[in-house]
Structures are given as C-alpha cells and as structure tokens.
Amino acid sequence: MISQGKQKIWSDYQKEIPDDHWYYVRSCIRQNFFPASEKMFTEITKKVLHKDLYETPHHTTCGGIAYHCDTIPQETAMTIVARQFALMTEAGYENYVPSCITSFGNYAEILETWHEFPELEAKIREDLWKACRREFNKPKYLAHSSDLIFHWRNEIAAKAKHHLVNKETGEPLKIVEHIGCHYAKMFPHKGVGGAEYPYVLAGMIDSWGGQVIDYPERRHCCGYGFRQYHVKANRSYSISNTWKKFESMEPYHPDAIITNCPGCPYFLDRWQYVIAEQTGKTYGENGFGIPVLTYEELAGLVLGYNPWDLGLQLHQVAVEPLLDKIGIEYDPKAKYVGLNQEDLLRPELPSSLKCF
Amino acid sequence: MTDFGFTLTKSSTINFDSLDNHLYKRLCTIEPDAQICMSCGSCSATCTAAPFSGMSVRKVILGLQRGQDVRPLLSNCMLCGKCTMVCPRAINTRHLLLTLYRIYD
Numbered sequence: 407m408i409s410q411g412k413q414k415i416w417s418d419y420q421k422e423i424p425d426d427h428w429y430y431v432r433s434c435i436r437q438n439f440f441p442a443s444e445k446m447f448t449e450i451t452k453k454v455l456h457k458d459l460y461e462t463p464h465h466t467t468c469g470g471i472a473y474h475c476d477t478i479p480q481e482t483a484m485t486i487v488a489r490q491f492a493l494m495t496e497a498g499y500e501n502y503v504p505s506c507i508t509s510f511g512n513y514a515e516i517l518e519t520w521h522e523f524p525e526l527e528a529k530i531r532e533d534l535w536k537a538c539r540r541e542f543n544k545p546k547y548l549a550h551s552s553d554l555i556f557h558w559r560n561e562i563a564a565k566a567k568h569h570l571v572n573k574e575t576g577e578p579l580k581i582v583e584h585i586g587c588h589y590a591k592m593f594p595h596k597g598v599g600g601a602e603y604p605y606v607l608a609g610m611i612d613s614w615g616g617q618v619i620d621y622p623e624r625r626h627c628c629g630y631g632f633r634q635y636h637v638k639a640n641r642s643y644s645i646s647n648t649w650k651k652f653e654s655m656e657p658y659h660p661d662a663i664i665t666n667c668p669g670c671p672y673f674l675d676r677w678q679y680v681i682a683e684q685t686g687k688t689y690g691e692n693g694f695g696i697p698v699l700t701y702e703e704l705a706g707l708v709l710g711y712n713p714w715d716l717g718l719q720l721h722q723v724a725v726e727p728l729l730d731k732i733g734i735e736y737d738p739k740a741k742y743v744g745l746n747q748e749d750l751l752r753p754e755l756p757s758s759l760k761c762f
Numbered sequence: 763m764t765d766f767g768f769t770l771t772k773s774s775t776i777n778f779d780s781l782d783n784h785l786y787k788r789l790c791t792i793e794p795d796a797q798i799c800m801s802c803g804s805c806s807a808t809c810t811a812a813p814f815s816g817m818s819v820r821k822v823i824l825g826l827q828r829g830q831d832v833r834p835l836l837s838n839c840m841l842c843g844k845c846t847m848v849c850p851r852a853i854n855t856r857h858l859l860l861t862l863y864r865i866y867d
Binding site: 476526610633634637638639640641642643645646649650680682683685 | 763764766767768769770771772773802803804806807811814818820850
C-alpha cells in the first residue's frame, strides 16, 4: 500500500488522548517479566515530563488473565473492574490508563458491553455495592500506557540523549514493532491507527529516528495467546506461531523488536532461546538473537538511562549488540550487579543462542 | 537438542475446495456438541494417554474438520473420561469418541 493510503487509514483511527491527570493501574505479570518497565513509565511521566499520574497499592488484577484463560466468567471480571473504577472515582480521576494490553482490552470490552446492555451494568453496580459498599463512575477516557508514550513521543524526542541510529553508518536502525492482539484487534477504533495499521509503536520509532520494518507476518499473534501457552499440550502451537513470525522478519535483518504487551516481549524474547535449542538457528547477527524491548525500555534508552537500571540484563536475548549500534555506553561488569551492589548471579548460558 | 516436551511445527495449508470432511459432518449430526469445541486444549492437557501416545481429543476434532484419518489417534484413547470432566464447554468428549468409533466401524 502506498504511504499516503496508510496515512489516510491512520487518520481515520486517531483517538483523543488527554495530556495530563491519569489514574494508572499496573499489570499482574509485567513486573515479573520486565521489572523496570512500569517503573520507567512512572519515572518518565512524573520526573521527565512532569505529568500528574496517580496510582494506589489497593488496586488488584483486572481479572483479564483469568477471563481469557476461561477460569472466571465475564461477570466476575466485570465486578473486579467495577472495583478498580471505584478506586479511580474515590481518588478523583477520570482518565484511566492500564499498563497491560489485555487489561486495556478487558476494560474496553466491559465498557462496550455495559453500553450495549445497561441492565448488566446495573447488576454489576449492585453486586459491587453488596460486596464492598463501593460505587463508581466510568472513566471519561481510557488509554493504554503506550498511547500516552505515543502522545508524548515528540516531547521525549526533544529530551533524547540517543537516537535510533547506527552510530557507525548513520543509518536509521531497522525496528520491528509488535502490537498486542488485545490492543486493537478487538475494538479497532480504541487503538491509534486501528487494527491493521496501528501507529502507536511505529510513531515512537519514527519520532526517535528509527525505521519501521514492514514484513508479511507483521500483524500475526506473538504466539502466547493464553491457552496456547498455559495449556502445555498447546505449547507447540504457541512456539510455532512465534517461529513463523521470526522466519518472516528474518530477511529484513531487524536490529530490534519493540512491543506494548506483557506477553509479547516475553515470548518473542524467550522463545528465541527455545527455537535456537531446537533448531540451532538464531535470528540476529553473529549468533545473537534479535533484542526485544518494551516501549518503556526503549524510551528509557533514548532518554539516556543506564541499561542495567532498565532491567535489560533480565532479557534472554543479549541487548549489548543493540547498545553498541546506538552507541550507548555500559559497564559489562555491572550487568549482574543489582540494587545496593547485590550480586544477581550469572545465568547459565544457552548452547546455541549467543549471550553474555 | 533440549527436549522441552513440545516441538516446532510448520504451517499447513487446507484446500477447502477439495476437502473431504464428510466424517466430521456425520459426527456433527449425531453429536452436535462437536461444533461447540473451541480447541482450548484442556482435554489434551489432562489426557493420561497423551504423554505416551500423542492422544488428543482436540487433534481428533481438528483432524476430522481437515479431512484427515484420525483412527491412529483414536486407538490410543483409554476412555477414562478425564477430558469430559474438564471440558469448559461441557462436551461429552468420551461419548463423542465412542460415536466416532461407531462411525468408523
């Protein structure tokens, strides 16, 4: 498709994103997978961009992970979400921003369901009152945290210490963007750019100096898909989908992958190890894999944060080749030194995938 | 090579114009519940025979939909019924397999 056509489709799917005053809810699993990502989001929002972002330790899971694994019915997830909205209402906020893509999809689905079936919303309000004597207003705006970084991408670019450019050649780095399925495939009008041409991560890459890679399986699922992975008998299906994506992007020689979902970066990162162990094949240069970053980690790198403070040592695929290309300085000896100089110990190295 | 308990599989292509899935259609007329399977894999995950034989009710249903011969898989079922107990769609998978035996006979 010609680029003007894409621009037109993207312009049809732009959503209003308020600039300030957001109520933030964290993901159940992201802090285990990529522990500094959410911390970096709050750091960028509050300390770098000086925005008002409120969060409370009283919030819980949104129930989306159990709902999508078929272990709880939607009405249970709705009551959990109603309590989350009650916490937002009590804190005096109207703009709701979840860290997780599945949460975003869960909230969007529930708000849409309540819009179509008001009697169900009334029942959930009654259930919430019976359960914990709480009442709630629905959020005026719902956005995913990647929407906010997208909204502020040019402010971040203005403060950038590094750009997504190969320091040796001066060429833009080739970046694959991968959007979580629950971002816009369920409700295209809720995502920036719709389901087919989501611009949320591509916009960040464009603003920060990189080049977006278009490849045949760009919109394919990362392979996680909840039951595809959680049911061990289905894991072959999970990894085969990831494999299909890597085989499709390989000819374009991407320098990195960025994602906006909890599961996608985890599986695109870890499955590279499993694929290498099973086939001996690696997809990066010189026996390395393709580094997979969350958008917060990439924003942190662009803003000049120490890669080890961003938690990049916890990735399976070594990030050092990417850091070297951008020209980010790092101390290899400090890679496994944690907070308070605590030794994080060294992981066992894989047999095929080259790591440090 | 490390054994993770699962392997990579290549994508397959199904030609719907030449597909012969009359056995699946026949199964659906006798056991309409076969149509409400959502391929979640809970049956496969709980199957006692699966780790030893590759038995999977999910594979049986998918195979029939794709016009494949699933008799080799069927012969591994011990009819213990665990898959029926865990099916989130409450499909009587054990009865479904017995019906399939009768169709093949």
